[in-house]
Amino acid sequence: xxxFALWVAAGGIRGxxxxxxxxxxxxxxxIGTVSRALNNRPDVNxxxxxxxxxxALRLGYVPNQSGRSLRAGQTGVVAFVMQTGHxxxxxxxxxxxxxFSGIQTALAxxxxxxxxxxxxxxxxxxxxxxxxxxxxxxxxxxxxSTQHVDRRIDFLAERGVPFVTLGRSSSDAGQPWIDTDFxxxxxxxxxxxxxxxHRRIAITVPNxxxxxxxxxxxxxxxxxxxxxxxxxPELIFGFVPNExxxxxxxxxxxxxxxxxxxxxxxxPGLTIGLYRRLIEAGVEPGKDIAVIGxxxxxxxxxxxxxxxxxxxxxxxxxxxxxxxLASMPRFAKxxxxxxxxxxxxxxLIEGESDGLVIx
Amino acid sequence: xxxFALWVAAGGIRGxxxxxxxxxxxxxxxIGTVSRALNNRPDVNxxxxxxxxxxALRLGYVPNQSGRSLRAGQTGVVAFVMQTGHxxxxxxxxxxxxxFSGIQTALAxxxxxxxxxxxxxxxxxxxxxxxxxxxxxxxxxxxxSTQHVDRRIDFLAERGVPFVTLGRSSSDAGQPWIDTDFxxxxxxxxxxxxxxxHRRIAITVPNxxxxxxxxxxxxxxxxxxxxxxxxxPELIFGFVPNExxxxxxxxxxxxxxxxxxxxxxxxPGLTIGLYRRLIEAGVEPGKDIAVIGxxxxxxxxxxxxxxxxxxxxxxxxxxxxxxxLASMPRFAKxxxxxxxxxxxxxxLIEGESDGLVIx
DNA sequence: ATCGTTTCCGTAAACGTTTACGGTATTATG
DNA sequence: CATAATACCGTAAACGTTTACGGAAACGAT
Numbered sequence: 001x002x003x004f005a006l007w008v009a010a011g012g013i014r015g016x017x018x019x020x021x022x023x024x025x026x027x028x029x030x031i032g033t034v035s036r037a038l039n040n041r042p043d044v045n046x047x048x049x050x051x052x053x054x055x056a057l058r059l060g061y062v063p064n065q066s067g068r069s070l071r072a073g074q075t076g077v078v079a080f081v082m083q084t085g086h087x088x089x090x091x092x093x094x095x096x097x098x099x100f101s102g103i104q105t106a107l108a109x110x111x112x113x114x115x116x117x118x119x120x121x122x123x124x125x126x127x128x129x130x131x132x133x134x135x136x137x138x139x140x141x142x143x144x145s146t147q148h149v150d151r152r153i154d155f156l157a158e159r160g161v162p163f164v165t166l167g168r169s170s171s172d173a174g175q176p177w178i179d180t181d182f183x184x185x186x187x188x189x190x191x192x193x194x195x196x197x198h199r200r201i202a203i204t205v206p207n208x209x210x211x212x213x214x215x216x217x218x219x220x221x222x223x224x225x226x227x228x229x230x231x232x233p234e235l236i237f238g239f240v241p242n243e244x245x246x247x248x249x250x251x252x253x254x255x256x257x258x259x260x261x262x263x264x265x266x267x268p269g270l271t272i273g274l275y276r277r278l279i280e281a282g283v284e285p286g287k288d289i290a291v292i293g294x295x296x297x298x299x300x301x302x303x304x305x306x307x308x309x310x311x312x313x314x315x316x317x318x319x320x321x322x323x324x325l326a327s328m329p330r331f332a333k334x335x336x337x338x339x340x341x342x343x344x345x346x347x348l349i350e351g352e353s354d355g356l357v358i359x
Numbered sequence: 360x361x362x363f364a365l366w367v368a369a370g371g372i373r374g375x376x377x378x379x380x381x382x383x384x385x386x387x388x389x390i391g392t393v394s395r396a397l398n399n400r401p402d403v404n405x406x407x408x409x410x411x412x413x414x415a416l417r418l419g420y421v422p423n424q425s426g427r428s429l430r431a432g433q434t435g436v437v438a439f440v441m442q443t444g445h446x447x448x449x450x451x452x453x454x455x456x457x458x459f460s461g462i463q464t465a466l467a468x469x470x471x472x473x474x475x476x477x478x479x480x481x482x483x484x485x486x487x488x489x490x491x492x493x494x495x496x497x498x499x500x501x502x503x504s505t506q507h508v509d510r511r512i513d514f515l516a517e518r519g520v521p522f523v524t525l526g527r528s529s530s531d532a533g534q535p536w537i538d539t540d541f542x543x544x545x546x547x548x549x550x551x552x553x554x555x556x557h558r559r560i561a562i563t564v565p566n567x568x569x570x571x572x573x574x575x576x577x578x579x580x581x582x583x584x585x586x587x588x589x590x591x592p593e594l595i596f597g598f599v600p601n602e603x604x605x606x607x608x609x610x611x612x613x614x615x616x617x618x619x620x621x622x623x624x625x626x627p628g629l630t631i632g633l634y635r636r637l638i639e640a641g642v643e644p645g646k647d648i649a650v651i652g653x654x655x656x657x658x659x660x661x662x663x664x665x666x667x668x669x670x671x672x673x674x675x676x677x678x679x680x681x682x683x684l685a686s687m688p689r690f691a692k693x694x695x696x697x698x699x700x701x702x703x704x705x706x707l708i709e710g711e712s713d714g715l716v717i718x
Numbered sequence: 719a720t721c722g723t724t725t726c727c728g729t730a731a732a733c734g735t736t737t738a739c740g741g742t743a744t745t746a747t748g
Numbered sequence: 749c750a751t752a753a754t755a756c757c758g759t760a761a762a763c764g765t766t767t768a769c770g771g772a773a774a775c776g777a778t
Contacts (some may be wrong), residue, residue: 017495019734030758035736045756062493066434067734070425070763084459094601100443104479116475120463134421136376136764242453243656269656276660297602297628298657301635378764389728394766404726426764429733495734 023061027052038063069136078103078112078324079138081129083119083145094297095268095313099166102317103142106324110331112139126151133161140324142166146177148209162328164320164340169211174339176323178316181343182212185264185309186219187226188348189292193262194227197358198290202235202253202260204270216266235260239270246273254281261289261358268296268308275302290354305351316344382420386411397422428495437462437471437683438497440488442478442504453656454627454672458525461676462501465683469690471498485510492520499683501525505536507570521687523679523699528570533698535682537675540702541571544623544668545578546585547707548651552621553586556717557649561594561612561619563629575625594619598629605632613640620648620717627655630665649713664710675703 024031029052036044037052055061069075080103082096104114117137119128129152133141139162143152146167156163157173165177193201203220205213221231237252239245249270253260254277265271271293278285285291286304293299295310319342326335383390388411395403396411414420428434439462441455463473476496478487488511492500498521502511505526515522516532524536552560562579564572580590596611598604608629612619613636624630630652637644644650645663652658654669678701685694 017493017734020736021734031735032737032759033757036757039736041737043756048756060489060493062490063736064429064734065494065496066425066429067763068736070423070429070733070765071735071737073763075425084456084463097443100477101480104443104477108479114477114479116477118459118463118473118475120467120473121460130419131421134376134419135424137424243660247660272657272660276662279662298631301602301606301631303635303638376764379766380764390765391729391767392727395727398766400767402726407726422766423764426733427766429735429763430765430767432733 017064018059018061019064020061023052023056023059026059027055074139074330075136076112077138078107078114078140078142078321079117079132080114080142081117081119081132081144083125084121095295098313099317099320102314102319103321104317105314106318106321110325126155130155133159140164140328142320142324146211147171148211148214150211162324164324164327166320167211168215168341170214176327176340178320178323178340178342178344179215180212180311181345182216183219183223183343185346186216186223188346189264189309190220190223190227190229192348193290193292193354194229196290196354196356198262198356199229199358200232200235200258200260200262201229202237202263203231204237204239204249204264204266206267207238207240212266220264237263239267241267242269243273246270246275247277248273250274250277250281254278254283259289261356262354263289263291265291265293268294268299271296271302271306271308272298286352286355288356290356292354295349299349302351302353304353304355306349307351307354308349309346310349311344311346319344376423377418377420378423378426379420382411382415382418385418386414433498433689434495435471436497437466437473437499437501437680438476438491439473439501440476440478440491440503442484443480454654457672458676458679461673461678462680463676464673465677465680469684485514489514492518498689499523499687501679501683505570506530507568507573509570521683523683523686525679526570527574527700529573535686535699537679537682537699537701537703538574539571539670540704541575542578542582542702544705545575545582547705548623548668549579549582549586549588551707552649552651552713553588555649555713555715557621557715558588558717559591559594559617559619559621560588561596561622562590563596563598563608563623563625565626566597566599571625579623596622598626600626601628602632605629605634606636607632609633609636609640613637613642618648620715621713622648622650624650624652627653627658627667630655630661630667631657634661645711645714647715649715651713654708658708661710661712663712663714665708666710666713667708668705669708670703670705678703 020031020034024034027034033044033048034052037049038056065075100114107114117132119125133156141156141161141163143163143165144167146165146169148170150169150171153165153169153171153173153175157175163175165175168177168179190201201224205217224231237249239249246269253263265274274291275285278289283289284304291306293306293308295308299306299308319340322335323340325331326340379390379393383393386393392403392407393411396408397415424434459473466473476491478484492515500515500520500522502522502524503526505524505528507529509528509530512524512528512530512532512534516534522534524534527536527538549560560583564576583590593615596608598608605628612622624633633650634644637648642648650665652665652667654667658665658667678699681694682699684690685699
């Protein structure tokens with residue numbers, strides 16, 4: 001049986017932590033020599049180095065991060081900042097996981113670790129970031145869900161902290177960013193719909209100040225213009241990034257006196273809610289209305305098959321990671337100079353959901 | 360215009376970092392007094408304390424984390440450990456975000472920060488954890504996706520590091536855990552199906568060594584036994600936690616000479632893939648086969664409506680956070696003693712997908 | 719006025735690293 | 749053999765905090 005009565009971890013972290021001093025004692029060496037041996041400094045005997053490394057491995061010694069970063073002024077950590085709850089919501093977990101994976105492959109070359117910083121939903125995003133930066137939590141930051149005006153960007157730039165953003169912003173401190181190619185999405189989808197005779201095309205934009213809403217609205221406007229169409233304000237549907245919002249949008253759309261014949265869903269989460277509501281109303285996607293969406297784990301499995309835009313998230317993550325590395329003084333030399341500010345292409349996966357042709 | 364040519368962050372982190380020394384100089388005080396003032400120690404004049412706090416706020420001073428944790432031997436950080444890619448996959452992002460939110464409310468009382476540690480998919484999970492623990496990254500750890508035998512548990516217990524696991528394991532070091540009530544899910548769903556006349560009920564279990572597969576298999580076996588039924592090995596479908604796997608399971612199921620009349624999906628991601636494949640084959644969920652699933656953001660919007668089990672993730676997260684706090688020496692006194700090892704109840708949401716009645 | 723308390727603050731050590739510097743053997747050079 | 753160069757290692761300072769300790773005022777009581 002186990003000691004159910006009082007399970008309080010024995011010594012906390014420090015209790016059993018094995019430090020460089022302990023390792024040095026074990027070897028009969030000074031801590032200086034041990035440190036140099038482990039860090040592959042030139043002025044240490046090869047035999048000694050082997051001996052030290054062997055002992056370190058045997059005793060499970062790993063340099064204490066606090067000590068190291070205090071001395072070096074750097075942490076070896078890169079932080080991806082997101083907000084609990086309302087962040088990647090609607091994209092499904094594969095979105096963020098794909099990006100993470102890419103970032104990590106970029107960071108691995110320099111033995112940097114990626115962690116996700118979770119801003120509580122009841123704390124101000126800017127305050128939280130300030131706290132984390134000032135505390136010296138990481139050597140570089142990756143910001144997501146960038147706002148139209150985003151004071152976090154100004155703050156980081158002013159502090160001289162290396163950072164990149166996933167998503168551009170009108171707050172521009174000259175920092176690198178990578179963003180979805182919303183212009184491309186607008187052009188391709190609207191041209192496609194227009195060629196099928198659609199003239200009333202609805203779009204969806206976030207309800208809040210997320211910057212992509214501004215970007216996409218403009219992109220859609222000019223794409224429509226290029227087809228000789230106008231953007232009807234009545235056909236701009238605000239959303240929050242979840243499934244219920246898609247359901248709600250469908251309701252509003254169906255209630256319209258002059259219904260659109262097509263809709264472009266900017267957020268993947270919307271799709272299934274919209275589908276559900278349409279089906280309830282006996283309106284079949286692809287047959288009675290055209291729907292174009294974004295990628296999510298569910299996208300390939302919807303019935304009727306969804307037409308959607310897909311991005312290569314892994315390579316996006318790699319680019320994002322490299323952009324950050326290029327702006328970190330230590331690593332900049334290994335990367336081409338010049339700020340990365342790049343829209344990332346989307347590929348159109350053709351399904352049945354936009355099959356409707358207006359004669 | 361901006362300086363596009365060479366955007367390398369100015370001084371890195373340290374360059375502009377304002378430390379306690381700087382703050383003390385500014386105030387004409389010693390660093391000791393400043394520190395005491397900020398930490399609400401009794402032996403400092405109230406007027407001085409106000410002056411210090413005001414100046415700290417004005418200058419944006421935040422104690423450097425490395426210095427602080429080096430001195431105190433604690434970091435003020437709790438780490439949720441997950442694996443990039445294969446972790447929460449299939450559950451949708453609301454699952455993990457709900458849990459995070461709960462954990463954070465529990466931690467907020469003690470001003471602890473929650474971060475997510477992302478083990479790269481190409482690194483061994485145990486090695487990664489060892490690295491993070493030894494480096495002193497956090498004061499406490501929350502492990503997820505526990506394996507049937509999970510050496511991480513033994514390691515943490517041996518090191519005396521406070522930790523809890525989300526999901527039990529056969530590796531038992533007496534640590535606290537919280538897990539889904541798989542027995543309850545098995546009993547309720549199987550009793551429900553049996554009462555509708557089902558006798559060939561298929562179940563799904565993870566392909567890998569994830570512990571919940573072992574737990575659920577046994578739970579299902581005894582729940583079936585209670586209904587006078589047996590668990591047919593042919594009706595145990597292995598899965599990986601994603602949508603494509605659900606599609607695949609449906610294919611295998613349809614190809615069976617003696618098809619099951621019902622299936623229980625243990626992972627939410629499977630559902631939509633299974634639905635898709637069934638619909639392709641002209642087999643309608645709820646009419647031609649009974650399907651019971653788990654909660655995901657999509658669950659309420661599937662057609663036909665899914666019958667599924669839902670958990671209150673926020674309260675689960677709170678309990679998980681409190682369990683961890685109770686095992687941390689600093690905070691244990693604020694929490695009831697006794698190890699938390701708890702299965703978390705699920706609620707059945709009735710839909711149409713299990714409507715099929717066998718006469 | 720003396721002495722004991724209390725209040726407040728400065729000093730310095732410690733946490734675990736890394737690294738500049740200096741010192742002692744060892745080897746090379748004349 | 750004497751000297752210079754080299755190889756290797758120990759010493760100590762520094763990073764930014766927190767906190768035990770001690771000291772100097774200010775205050776209270778006798």
